[in-house]
Amino acid sequence: MNITDHLTQAIAAALNELYSISADAASITLQETRREFSGDYTLVVFPYVKQARKAPEAVAQDIGAHVAANMPEVSGFNVVKGFLNFEVADSYWLRFIETIASDGRFGLSEQSADEAPVVVEYSSPNTNKPLHLGHIRNNLLGWSVSRLLEAAGANVKKVNLVNDRGIHICKSMLAWLRYGNGETPESTGMKGDHLVGKYYVEFDKHYKEEVKQLMDSGVEEEQAKREAPLMVEAQQMLKRWEEGDKEVRGLWEKMNGWVYAGFDETYRRLGVGFDKVYYESNTYLLGKELVQKGLDLGVLFRKDDGSVWCDLTADGLDQKLLLRRDGTSVYMTQDLGTALLRHNDFGAERLIYVVGNEQDYHFKVLKLILGKLGFSWADKVYHLSYGMVELPNGKMKSREGTVVDADDLIDEMESTAEEMSREHGKNDELTDEERKHLYHILALGALKYFILKVDPTKNMLFNPAESIDFNGNTGPFIQYTHARIRSIVRRAGENEGLNGQCEWDGIQMNEKERLVIKTLHALPSTIRQAAAAYSPALVANYAYDLAKAFNSFYQDTPILKEADQKIKAMRVNICMCVANALRNTMDILGIEVPERM
RNA sequence: GGCCCUGUAGCUCAGCUGGAUAGAGCGAGAGUCUUCUAAACUCUAGGUCCUGCGUUCGAGUCGCAGCAGGGUCACCA
Numbered sequence A: 001m002n003i004t005d006h007l008t009q010a011i012a013a014a015l016n017e018l019y020s021i022s023a024d025a026a027s028i029t030l031q032e033t034r035r036e037f038s039g040d041y042t043l044v045v046f047p048y049v050k051q052a053r054k055a056p057e058a059v060a061q062d063i064g065a066h067v068a069a070n071m072p073e074v075s076g077f078n079v080v081k082g083f084l085n086f087e088v089a090d091s092y093w094l095r096f097i098e099t100i101a102s103d104g105r106f107g108l109s110e111q112s113a114d115e116a117p118v119v120v121e122y123s124s125p126n127t128n129k130p131l132h133l134g135h136i137r138n139n140l141l142g143w144s145v146s147r148l149l150e151a152a153g154a155n156v157k158k159v160n161l162v163n164d165r166g167i168h169i170c171k172s173m174l175a176w177l178r179y180g181n182g183e184t185p186e187s188t189g190m191k192g193d194h195l196v197g198k199y200y201v202e203f204d205k206h207y208k209e210e211v212k213q214l215m216d217s218g219v220e221e222e223q224a225k226r227e228a229p230l231m232v233e234a235q236q237m238l239k240r241w242e243e244g245d246k247e248v249r250g251l252w253e254k255m256n257g258w259v260y261a262g263f264d265e266t267y268r269r270l271g272v273g274f275d276k277v278y279y280e281s282n283t284y285l286l287g288k289e290l291v292q293k294g295l296d297l298g299v300l301f302r303k304d305d306g307s308v309w310c311d312l313t314a315d316g317l318d319q320k321l322l323l324r325r326d327g328t329s330v331y332m333t334q335d336l337g338t339a340l341l342r343h344n345d346f347g348a349e350r351l352i353y354v355v356g357n358e359q360d361y362h363f364k365v366l367k368l369i370l371g372k373l374g375f376s377w378a379d380k381v382y383h384l385s386y387g388m389v390e391l392p393n394g395k396m397k398s399r400e401g402t403v404v405d406a407d408d409l410i411d412e413m414e415s416t417a418e419e420m421s422r423e424h425g426k427n428d429e430l431t432d433e434e435r436k437h438l439y440h441i442l443a444l445g446a447l448k449y450f451i452l453k454v455d456p457t458k459n460m461l462f463n464p465a466e467s468i469d470f471n472g473n474t475g476p477f478i479q480y481t482h483a484r485i486r487s488i489v490r491r492a493g494e495n496e497g498l499n500g501q502c503e504w505d506g507i508q509m510n511e512k513e514r515l516v517i518k519t520l521h522a523l524p525s526t527i528r529q530a531a532a533a534y535s536p537a538l539v540a541n542y543a544y545d546l547a548k549a550f551n552s553f554y555q556d557t558p559i560l561k562e563a564d565q566k567i568k569a570m571r572v573n574i575c576m577c578v579a580n581a582l583r584n585t586m587d588i589l590g591i592e593v594p595e596r597m
Numbered sequence B: 001g002g003c004c005c006u007g008u009a010g011c012u013c014a015g016c017u018g019g020a021u022a023g024a025g026c027g028a029g030a031g032u033c034u035u036c037u038a039a040a041c042u043c044u045a046g047g048u049c050c051u052g053c054g055u056u057c058g059a060g061u062c063g064c065a066g067c068a069g070g071g072u073c074a075c076c077a
Helices: A003-019 A046-052 A056-070 A090-101 A133-151 A167-179 A192-216 A221-227 A229-242 A246-270 A280-297 A331-346 A357-372 A376-380 A406-424 A432-452 A475-495 A511-521 A523-532 A536-556 A565-588
Strands: A030-032 A041-044 A074-080 A083-088 A118-121 A156-162 A276-279 A300-302 A308-311 A319-323 A350-356 A381-386 A389-391
Touching (some): A003 A030, A003 A041, A003 A046, A046 A056, A056 A074, A056 A083, A090 A565, A118 A133, A118 A331, A133 A246, A133 A381, A133 A389, A133 A406, A133 A432, A133 A523, A133 A536, A133 A565, A156 A331, A167 A192, A167 A229, A167 A246, A192 A221, A192 A229, A192 A246, A221 A229, A229 A246, A246 A406, A246 A432, A276 A280, A276 A331, A280 A319, A280 A331, A308 A357, A319 A331, A331 A350, A350 A376, A357 A376, A357 A381, A376 A381, A406 A432, A432 A536, A475 A565, A511 A523, A511 A536, A511 A565, A523 A536, A523 A565
Parallel strands (some): A118 A156, A118 A350, A156 A276, A350 A381
Antiparallel strands (some): A041 A083, A074 A083
């Protein structure tokens, strides 16, 4: 049992014995003592003074004395107003380091593979344009949350749902037929997703011209948008697609193939992957079946024009369309189908959807309709709603060309990493291949940390004019800390054979050492909290705190140069523990740490 | 307009289920490499926590109202 659990129990006992206050240990919250005061953990006694009928200082004194008398790990306590600060004995911290030094997986729970899995859907791209910064946030979050849940012991299945069909891809196809002159990724040297995206933009350009012409000749805007020849043709193409038209299907397969090759490349560079990939073209029919079931059950209804709806006015929402009047399906139809399919495939304990907060309404409706269709597992659906990535002048809009392209951004990060590394000039002994790998993991480390350190639920700002930092609260800072530690541990291992061996008794620690160890001690609860909140940001901030505490210690405490062999061995052990913790927490963020840099 | 989210230092962000004098990084200023990797460390300056009212022994944190910004309310996804 760790010290904080032990303390809360002892406090509960003290409250009971001293004042007959019955409080269970779980209801007692300790906080870490603030730097300005001496002590390790603090109990705020104000909540108990009324029942104790004593002054806050007296209550704190009583509890402190009681706990100190019963817990040998508590070496002392002090009282400041209503705050009771406990001091933990060095012997406890030393024993703690001793225990975790040999445990490379400290803080990580073992996964139980026979448990019902948690299915995490993320990425979920459309196949009509390349990935941009918004998708990057999605992919990094999805990957990291999966790693985080695994670290907390869950059996996670990562899935991708590729939106490979619909009006959007028809637009790209149509524009390519019209204006493409048979261009291919091979003939142009373009990445396939970028080539297809080019024609999506091309469609929009010509479509706008047509709308403008119609409006100039006196047609209302609504009508013009609906009746522009390109739009009509795109819709016909979608209809032909749903009817299985060979020509349309052939072109569709060809162009989607280009896009997949491009996506795979971007996923590979981002270091993300999936256990299973769903394609909406395979699942939307199931959605249509569900709609039929809903009609049979009477929870859906058909309007005169043939369109199918769900009435949610009783739930305070609107009516929601599920099938267009021409019988083709919409987003919601498909999502109903894929939800059912996924539930059947995995028998999941939870179905997590990593999707932007602009779709909060969609998921609210999705859960409601699943419930109306009679699926008891509707409440297992959890929308992990993350905030938008905004640019200094607002939201990214693909049609207005204000997007930060994912591949471009990664390229830029890599060349910045190379520049920085060359400036430092520390990597001369590396081979070209090792150097290239280093630039890559530093680039991705900077990018991933930048995005993952902010609370997922909040919108965040990205300023393309200021490139992502490599100093301060950044990924490379933590990577650097790890590399420095590894350097020490290598020397220690080679020269001294100190790994995991140490005489622990009677060592006096300094403040810096104690802070590092206390931070290490908080790792398991940090991971638990982060997993409960689906927040890699908590892990990122933890890793930063740990690295900072270590650097401060490293700065003015000799390690290998320490003359006292016992102290030296203890410090090397602290180093190994920190290196492990940094590697494991960064791994949760999908960030690799280098041996040297 | 209805509903949802956000508002903390010049900028980007922390601040766990309410607790001590609100913290980091960047940027600004000053120091530290003959010493285990200076992508580091140490110090200084910088705040009406959007505003008001309320709940509480105690509010950046909870409630209500207002102001500001964003999202959404598609036969787009």
